[in-house]
Amino acid sequence: MSITGGATSARVLIRLSDDIPVDTPRTPAREAAERELSKPMYHENDPNLLQRALDRFWQWIGEFLDAASGVAPGGPLGLAVIVLVVVALLAALWWRLGTPRRTPGSAGSLFEEVPHSAAEHRATAEAHAAAERWNEAVQERMRAIVRSLEERALLDPRPSRTADEAASEAGRPLPAHAARLRAAAGEFDDVTYGGRTADRRTYLRLRELDLDLERTKPQLSTASGGTAE
Structure with a gap:
């Protein structure tokens, strides 16, 4: 084959390759993946709603404690001391005041229905x-x-x-x-x-x-x- 003929054939192949998409568009690919992953077979072992809520709650507690320990003097140890002091103050207040007393007018009759001597x-x-x-x-x-x-x-x-x-x-x-x-x-x-x-x-x-x-x-x-x- 001559050089001229080879060049012509290459140009034809190049033009034909332009019509063939090399990459799959992102949106159809994502939708196909979502459809596939939404099948029940992929979710048999997923945690239930309560477990997910508990996981999120403990995650929030962890994030809160991490943030608090970052600003508390002494870091995590300082935060633990602060928590213990607050608990001790609440216990002392409860011991001092006791259970809240009844509100005025909440008392009922002294005796039950059956009379006794x-x-x-x-x-x-x-x-x-x-x-x-x-x-x-x-x-x-x-x-x-x-x-x-x-x-x-x-x-x-x-x-x-x-x-x-x-x-x-x-x-x-x-x-x-x-x-x-x-x-x-x-x-x-x-x-x-x-x-x-x-x-x-x-x-x-x-x-x-x-x-x-x-x-x-x-x-x-x-x-x-x-x-x-």
Whole structure:
């Protein structure tokens, strides 16, 4: 073949190669790959939604701690000290203030629907105390106190009466014990409605008050305006 003929043939081949695409366009290739990867066979072992959420949460915690340790004095060690100090302050505040007290007006009636005598409430209180169920022991002892005052006609029987109301009313014929009655009512309300936890000392205070009230003569108003003991 002559040089001229070879050059002509090369030009023809070059022109023909221009019509053949060398690279696949990006968009169709990406769409084809996405269709392929979206098939279920590729996702059988993927984590579920909850696992993905937990992974993202812990990732966020890690990023937050990394960022915090970067600005905290002393780096990670300084951050750990700061966290411990904050936890200690919160624990001290909780210990000092205790569980939030009940809000005014949240107290309910002192007694349950089934009436019991003072002696029955005392026996139940002692049984709870023997088992170290101090919350229940305090509640039953307060009920014994109020029921005893009703049995002595120092309080009118009223099922819907609250512990605060009973203490306030009983303080009039028993003024020497008015403050202790109010304190006992507050302790009853705290363990019943305020989420507080009673202990042996709390129960013994109510028990001693109950016994003292049994030995105390009331001060009753007379027609002349004086008092009789």
